[in-house]
Amino acid sequence: MKRINEIFYSLQGEGRNMGRAAIFVRFSGCNLKCSFCDTDFASYEQLDDEEILRRISKYPSRFVVLTGGEPS
Numbered sequence: 001m002k003r004i005n006e007i008f009y010s011l012q013g014e015g016r017n018m019g020r021a022a023i024f025v026r027f028s029g030c031n032l033k034c035s036f037c038d039t040d041f042a043s044y045e046q047l048d049d050e051e052i053l054r055r056i057s058k059y060p061s062r063f064v065v066l067t068g069g070e071p072s
């Protein structure tokens with residue numbers, strides 16, 4: 001099981017893939033505590049890999065960005 005803050009579909013906003021449609025999988029939980037962090041670690045669901053893949057498959061893109069925390 002993994003702690004997932006949110007899974008959503010949007011455009012990549014930075015880097016070489018900027019503007020590309022992507023599915024974002026935002027993990028919850030991180031030990032780095034960056035001052036600029038925008039992840040709400042208090043809010044998450046416990047999902048297994050199968051459920052994560054099921055939710056990802058609802059979207060038309062095959063480009064997935066894993067973001068947010070560093071799950072243990």
Ligand code: SF4
Pocket residue numbers: 030031032033034036037038039068069070
């Ligand atoms: S989730 Fe990312 S931005 Fe937030 S504390 Fe961890 S490494 Fe830093």
